[in-house]
Amino acid sequence: MTASSFASLPLPAALLENLDSLGYKEMTAIQQQALPLALEGHDLIAQARTGSGKTASFGLPLLLGINPRFFGCQGLVLCPTRELATQVATELRRLARFQPNVKIVVLCGGVSIGPQIASLEHGAHIVVGTPGRIKDHLRKNTLRIDEVQMLVLDEADRMLDMGFTEDIHHIIGHTPEDRQTLLFSATYPDNIQQLSARIQQEPKSVKVESLHTASSIRQAFVLTERDQRLGTLERVLANYNLQQAVIFCNTRQTTEETARHLKDLGYIALPIHGDMEQRERDQVLTCFKQNSANFLIATDVAARGLDVDDLPAVINYELPRDTEVYTHRIGRTGRAGKEGIAISLVSSSEDYKQNAIREQQQADIQLISPVELGNRSLNPQRPAMVTLCLAAGRKDKLRPGDIVGALTAAGGLDGNEIGKIDVMDFVAYVAVPRPRASLALTMLTKGKVKGRAIKARKV
Template sequence: MATTFQDLKLSSTILQNLQDLNYTSPTPIQLSAIPLLLNGQDVAAQAETGSGKTAAFGLPIIQQVNPEQQQIQALILVPTRELALQVRQELKQYAKNIPNLKISAFYGGHSFSQERASLAHPPQIAVATPGRLTDHLFRKTLDLGTVKQLVLDEADKLLEMGFEEEIDQIMEAIPAKRQAILFSATMPQDVQDLIKESLKNPQFVKASANAIPEQLKLIGVKVEQSQKQDVVVSLLKTIDAGGTVVFCNTRAAADELAHALKAEGIAARPLHGGMEQPDRDKMMTLFRNGTTQVLVATDLAARGLDIALLETIVHYELPDDVAAYQHRSGRTGRAGKKGTVYTLATQRDERKLRDWDQVRMDNWLKADDLLKKATTAEPTMQTSAFATITINAGRKDKISPRDIVGAIIAETGLTSAEIGKIEVQDRASFIAVPEKQAQTIAEKLNNGKIKGRKFRVHLVK
């Protein structure tokens, strides 16, 4: 029985990359799925986010594509843009130092013509949302006739979001002789039907039933409905709440709570499906660089939310089912790291949690104790010490973090230690800088030059 990545017969380059990423031993889903996939079998896997599923299907795909053939050989369908970007990023890490291997993501919410241009040199591995992919098929801008492997990732969510028709069109566009791989957190009837239609003699594998990692600390807070807002404010003021996601069930609740937290001096922002894609991207950037310390999110927006600094989850409202609860909670405590999950529970919620008998609670707190503690304790969290400035230039303009640091030091006299996280995207860059000087830094850069050129720079509001 295989127990290490070496036992799984992966290439030396992939093994080296896994070592560099500090992947010490395979997760149960990787141990089960990788040998079957390397053997060419169709696989249907029930596995939560956080179980290591991207590596479970990604490593065999990377090992089997031919980098010398410039055509799409593996297609990974995902439900959201956030997940497309996350999966592409993970696969790129696993595939580092493999010459000529191109991994691209195709998704709505940004320029179609940019994607079409990149298809002049097709990737060997394409990660795509169904809507954008069928758009490409309709316009005949890509060819799926060379696909040998198809992955349906988060299949339950693909169907929940109404992508059946697009999946059918994509199935018709790829060869009948192919390896099909399906991953789903839950296995409702429509997912089982999709498995029957799309997979041939599939091998079924399953990660452990309890999707909440053992190292996570689960704390329940007994509340009355009317106390919830005050309790979450108190909680965030008494814990070190940098890197926290608070979950609400609706967009309106997320907006309202984010507004209330901000009024209390907490650096919070909303994240939900009602926001335009560039705004959602901006929120994620601000969260990653620490300018925003608390994201108030809905479930849909949080799919694909895989952020290393995520330490605390707060269930402000309970979701409808246990799978969604586990999915939310599993956003922290990734890859063996510690994390804390707080659940605000009214008496009705407590009954719901008892019905979900696989949810353990390590500790229960009373709302009144928490509110009392918040009035007497020194607050551990203030508004963020950082603000974010943005430059309208990025990778495509040949701008690197080093260029940006050099320009900031030259124009403002800041030291490199005072500059926070820098994120260089295709056509924009975001830099966390000391909040008190942010406006001045933006103005000086706007009037100065970066790499000998002038760019527009402004403070992100």
Template sequence: MDFSALALSPPLLQVLEELDFKTATPIQAQSIPVLLQGRDLVGQAQTGSGKTAAFALPLLQKVQLQHRKVQALVLCPTRELCAQVAGEIRRLGRRLPGLQVLVLAGGQPIRPQLEALEKGAHLAVGTPGRVMDVLDREALETRQLSTVVLDEADRMLDMGFREDMERILGAMPPRRQTVLFSATFPPDIEALSRDFQRQPVRVTVEAATAGPDIQQVRYDCEPGDKQALLLRILRHYQPASAIVFCNLKATVVELKKSLSASGVSVDGLQGDLEQFERDRVMAKFRNQSTRVLIATDVAGRGIDVEALDAVINFDLPMQAEPYVHRIGRTGRAGRAGLAVSIVTPRDGRKVDDIQLATGVKLERGDVESLPSADPRNAVSLESTWDTLYISAGRKDKMRPGDILGALTGEAGGLEATDVGKIEIQDHVAYVAVARRVSRVAFQRLSEGRIKGRRYKIERVK
């Protein structure tokens, strides 16, 4: 379905045209008309299906810009997903003058978020814990709130947020629109819908079967040979960016140590990290200063990285559903994707379940054809980028062009090709710079000014 057939306002259609979004995805085509009517909805869709725009466009269509009160709340399981959803809403709403989208998430001080609420915002995106905190302080005015969206509801339940979700929904105006998106529909989700929705429309987009754009390969080995095989796989495919999934936090720590010792640009993501550490790990991975990220399923929730070359299952998950969710992160937007699984003799049942669920037989890779683990003839798996941290962000009126100008202008003297991805968060920013000039870039930014001011600059290790 063409977006022009969806009764969206001219400013939204103009943005969609600018972004070259012409045809709605199935979840968008089925959800947007229902949500524009104000009806409750239960949507079943995987990450990468376009579900954010499916609820964001109706929210933006209905927002009353003259009333600077929170009119819609989106709940997400992680701070990273909150940032992504808020960024997408801002991008789609950039032709709506004065639109204010606020993130209410933990891992950072609550005071600036409370101050932003006092000044007024139209839409809020938050994690259950922080939203509960804000409600307990009576800082969130709910009288104008007409829509609540629960994004990735099944993951919020998995993470133990059920009580918070129920309390938040119970604190919202009774006559509201309640929207629930979830990749799976266990009994807990059905119960949540039954208790808090009114005659919801059910929209189901078939679970991704790890489609034709993803090559799925298995390499077989004995359990004791998995680490050496992983290194050989990375040297063979040489991905610029790859996520390696494990089932245990201890495996993440162990693999990070062994791959780093073998010269791989690698970092780990597991539940014990402080939020600021997690932010830095993800910023480096998104801008390819880190090539390989090792994660558990729980720590990996909310990760959504553009142009991910490969997903590697160091450990196969216990069920097929997480496998589909893992590998759905590669092969996006028409690009070819790669999913590699390391299979031991004890994984036979898991492989059968995955092949049955996806309808795809895993292609057998030839272990003998992989490069040896001998470091003397190995290709480099280091990154050519470093990351610099800047102590100012969007709320400080910092823009990507300001940072680029400071690095490539007369004072900075770098070539534009030496500057990679620039990521602006609320109060900090990250910029990738070519490793060969990173020392110079650090010195120029530390000694110089951005928009006439000096900021704290750090190299992110």
């Protein structure tokens, strides 16, 4: 048994078996440091980036601390966005399989509050949600959190950046003083220290190195000027033959302009920003994660909660204002031992930003001119998959297996052709190979899904 083995922790056999079945073979760095302390009951302030395994770091002690026979809220997880809350709840449900009858409810804005109230009437062991909507439920007396044993603030820095400070303190005022509080943050500015001092009792500090080694992410600055950025972006895509990437912009307007330009070039490019309706943002993120779009053009807040397997590249169309945000952005590529590329377009007036990033990354990041990229032709290739949307979801008792069954009925697709399936509360998304999309859509619309007709469309 190694020190990084989950079996080295005081965990029940059923939980260890479930972890093994889910592919949790060895603890990540944050899990090795955080889990022993959290399991001992300590308050925790942990600095770790997205993709470091932090959900299990708070999820396992959270699940082990609840009483399944009591249907009051015993665990509360606050997240900055609905996307992240949904992602966290999905992973908690997977981790909870060792323990029957654990109910996890997601409470976020952007959707009707009525179904959430109805769900809460039947009780919930764990609530995952955004501060604004949690506060709404407290005001309506549809949620009680006076029995909460563990409070988790996930990506606390982003919640403070988004103006949730007052809401967070209001919510915490409804929880017991003797609760355990775990605070996770990708960055550690002064306001995080102030928040910790107000809401935690003698917290233990854990920090996982957030820098990226040259072996995992190749970083480069490409010199350009504002009126030449789109042309320089084209050269970057052509030089590196990139067919999939997250492209970060600083404003809503720039995301939309950049997406339009890439669409005109023949790519499938999807903008995502905070001004979009929640339903649209859910759909865009799902399409990108299901490999049915080439590029996601995103602002920082809208991309929170984005976790894509094997993302080959991140492009900073505009440098962020904060070096910690740069680290967080590029950390979406080069994961799990894979190599990633991080390209940043920089102007001649941004020397100070370049130097700050080099110092923070402890790396001599090369500055290259557009001419050095050459004049290769763009080669836009349509993504391998197409996403189909079904007008039914978890609330309709729809499961991934039901969708697979409908698609593999006589004359349909082979099971191994079907890509990722995401079942949400009221809709579901399934990825199918592009050449088979028309057949798949026909199977869904003219056949039966779980014994009934369900509307479906290409996204």
